[in-house]
Amino acid sequence: MSNWIEHVIWWHVYPLGFVGAEREAGACAGIVHRLDHLVRWLDYAVEFGASGILLGPIFASSSHGYDTTDHLLIDRRLGDNADFDALVAAARCRGLRIILDGVFNHFGRESPRFQRAVAAGPQSPEAAWFRLTWPPDGKEPDCATFEGHHQLVTLNHDEPAVVDYVIRVMNHWLDRGADGWRLDAAYAVPRQFWQRVLPAVRARHTDAFIFGEVIHGDYAGFVDETGVDAVTQYELWKAIWSALNDRNFHELAWALGRHNAMIDRFVPQTFIGNHDVTRIASQLLDERHVSHALVILMTCGGTPSIYAGDEQAFRGIKERCAGGDDAIRPAFPVTPAELAPFGWPIYRLHQELIGLRRKHPWLYRAKSRVIELRNTDLVFEAFDEGNRLWVALNLADAAVVRTIESGVDRLAGAATVHRAGGRTELTLPPHGWAILG
Template identity: 90%
Template sequence: MNNWIEHAIWWHVYPLGFVGAEREAGACVGVVHRLDHLVRWLDYVVELGASGILLGPIFASSTHGYDTTDHFRIDGRLGDDADFDAFVEAARRRGLRIILDGVFNHMGRQSPRFQRAVAGGPQSPEASWFRLTWPADGKEPDCATFEGHHQLVTLNHDEPAVDDYVIRVMNHWLDRGADGWRLDAAYAVPRQFWNRVLPAVRTRHADAYIFGEVIHGDYASFVDATGVDAVTQYELWKAIWSALNDRNFHELAWALARHNAMIGRFVPQTFIGNHDVTRIASQLLDERHIAHALVILMTCGGTPSIYAGDEQAFRGIKEHRAGGDGAIRPAFPAAPAELAPFGWPTYRLHQELIGLRRRHPWLVRAKTRMVEIRNTDLVFEAFDEGNRLWVALNLADAVVGRTIDSGVDRLAGSGAVRRAGGRTELTLPPHGWAILG
């Protein structure tokens, strides 16, 4: 792992939504310089404790950003090259890193390259870039699409020109100041494609952090086969909110045991919210457990990200329909001072727990060991070599008392701590939590 990434905590932003851009690029006349809107939030990100910005798609597209039409051009609804350069410079002044979202499994149907391929017929130079089936009558060919989405045409990852194109795109923006890439829908791309492309990128940018979006399956084997640094840890994400909702910490313990095995091979990208899922404040049945979810995220091994707005307890439900992402990808006000007052306690909680994690940087590779576990309360130990913290969580409506076989102090959270002969007696209030060390 690159040294700098061991200290990374991302603030994850979906830019088109954040700046209030038009839903369709065709509704935007010319270039609208909106990236400065995001610049005005960078001090807020630093104060939160994050070390970088994980950007959603910023390249020219037809609608939501994942139907890319030109990977070398900033989306006109966000701005242009000069706006991007200004954003990079502003982030750099504050010590913030930048990760870009690379959509390399597919392109938008309106991309000029796809349009030329269709218009030029089977013998056109760019026809081989896509998986096209040409009818005998010469009409528009059928083409492979991403998970049945008509507007998302799948690239042919066996075509050498596609390899060269993706390498050029990735290097171009790394040259321009990005620090790494999130590979969208990486699971849908043949693994050998990444195995060809990524070494060529790393030859020029050895310190780039590159992780893939992988939802199901064997995460470690994907890392081994592709050469990515990490993948998205959806398994842990699901276990966190599901265990809290069902009041069943045994589910979390099972997921953390699997997480331990991953940590032994790579450091996953961890989260409790992103641009594709219901916000954690809406996902949880009891809002008191937002803190518990965040505590787990910040004390487990991984490279964590906070989805913009979750640190203010934003609500939003993902709906599985066209346009169903609107509620989880809202526009943000012009400046943090315009946020509603009720979200700031959650922001301060994030500051506290991010600060704790940054004071214990070894947590990036921490494994967990269950100390005591019941359906509604849990004590686990986070450890790496000689470093240890204890985490205690209570979902019950009653006070819980637990004993830790070490003399420790409460570093964060609630509850009473009493030393007793080299041991520590902890009393947690209903729905309380504590981190000890």
């Protein structure tokens, strides 16, 4: 992997929602060229500080994109190969990297390959692609599915043809201009499968960034055993909003200790929002703490992503029901000028904090050291080798006064700072925060 990843801030886009595509691919009679809608937003992404676009599913699928029917075709609700090439070219001329979302644990049930496997019977070569149990009466077989979802049929990752197919797909789109892959549901795939796939991809694309979706468990062990560059840091995501809601910074301090141990082994992909979770502005009980969540994200080690719309304080609650993701995957207007006015202050805060992170690129590998800790206020030091910043957060309804044993200046936030004798006394207003260095 090239060191370009050390400088990336991802803007995470769910394309089918972003462009306002039909819910079902069957409702789209032919190819509709919609990827140019995203192209019109690339300057906006650059202006708030993004240096890469982390794309959700763009390949042919039946509905939400994670029920892929053909990994070598662009979803007709988004466009075709020429539209993808135009998106890559537009991103390149703005210095933006592109990551694709690879759904390699399962196919959609409507995939032609699965349909052929069922029709041809248990002895067919394509039947070996899936985990099928054939009944004696010759009717449609039972098949393993992803977490009980009938429409998502699990691939047989022991089958060499599946290994070859995933290698071919990953290399095909990297050849075409992508810079890496997010491996969807990577945790559900046998680790030895990634051991067979990723070396073949890296042999051809040495600077590709490849990370896996992992929610629970031993993150570092997964990285070591699969060869991915990173995994999604759900532990930190949960600790950030939970600590802010419960006014319990002890939970965050514990998670930062866990995060430090990961940084020793790999650099996680960090976030406070994505296409699968309630938006941070809705998740937090006190909207004043959206800024605190962003401050933590931007001062912790990691490769951070901003979920499109979070930089405008979009609201949206994920629900466990049919259509439960709709609120967090909305269509975006034709241009940024059509956004509501109330979101622009948080957009400008993103600009400020991403700008600060760019001035301190060592934050990519930063660890955290707790200096002062109480339920409702926290001071921690972000450090890497000789580089240091201090972060102070207050959730209380009253101001707090804290001391840093160094002479530092306020770099961002609203604290009042008084330096004396090599020490710094800072006063944080109610629900305030500051970054110092």
